[in-house]
Amino acid sequence: MVFNLDSDDAQLNYPPQPAIDRIAKMNLFDTNCAGHQLLEHIANKWTILILYALTQGTKRYHELKQQIVGISPKMLIQNLRNLERCGLIEREIYPSVPPRVDYSLTPLGESIVEPLAVLGEWAYRHMLDVKAAMEQYDNTSKDDYWEPK
Amino acid sequence: MVFNLDSDDAQLNYPPQPAIDRIAKMNLFDTNCAGHQLLEHIANKWTILILYALTQGTKRYHELKQQIVGISPKMLIQNLRNLERCGLIEREIYPSVPPRVDYSLTPLGESIVEPLAVLGEWAYRHMLDVKAAMEQYDNTSKDDYWEPK
């Protein structure tokens, strides 16, 4: 097998090392580890959805607001700022009237698209399994497992 | 190309379709979509760390509490219950004195290990880039971009 060293992501899954070993090598449990803190930034609902939206290309503020149903302007801006601060997205301002602001992924931002896509696909493919499990849990646990006060 | 239908994960990355196309096919932006709600459950710091820990095998309550630095008993139990409800982990009770409770991944839970490992590796490999970006952002933005109140 030949590694393409130009692509960071390409060699990520090869050689196919067990996930347990790969995880064990990272000290993500350490609060002081930068990777731990980075995970905290990424691991939230809105951030992930914003990155999903931006994989489709450059978008304006109101386009994002429209696509990401239910997000408030405050949360949208807050997460956009956060992503910009992390260097994952870029903010470009066009000094026109009315103003126009474009958001797009940086190269670093594009590098996280693949991992997030994998995660999203897992959610999409197993959502019914999880839904069924939750319903069963809610039914059984109430009756013969634990009384709900 | 031959798909191994026995393995869910095996066919996830093949054929190598662009992430943008794969994401576009999922309506994860729809709040009503079960996949969207599932993402909300997964996308939080503690849940991910718990799943990371359990990839190393069955663990007891206090082992998890010890490994996941900084988690309070309340958050640990809350996230464990949540994961159990989603069908990702299993809780086994040994009626002994003192009591012993083992937590382990279900087959469904094991299926998410790989996506999470990919995400963790991304965080680990790019944490310095992000850290540098954040520092630069904090320095420049304060002076010549926006005054901090």
Add this chain to the structure above:
DNA sequence: CTGAATCCAGGCGGATACTG
């Protein structure tokens, strides 16, 4: 149109003490 600012309720989440 793109935000900033303010207000405010709800809930997240930590600390602690306690139970089986």
Add this chain to the structure above:
DNA sequence: CAGTATCCGCCTGGATTCAG
């Protein structure tokens, strides 16, 4: 040991309004 229960600060995050 493995949680539960309670208190409570504070921060999230929504709604709304206003500004450039």
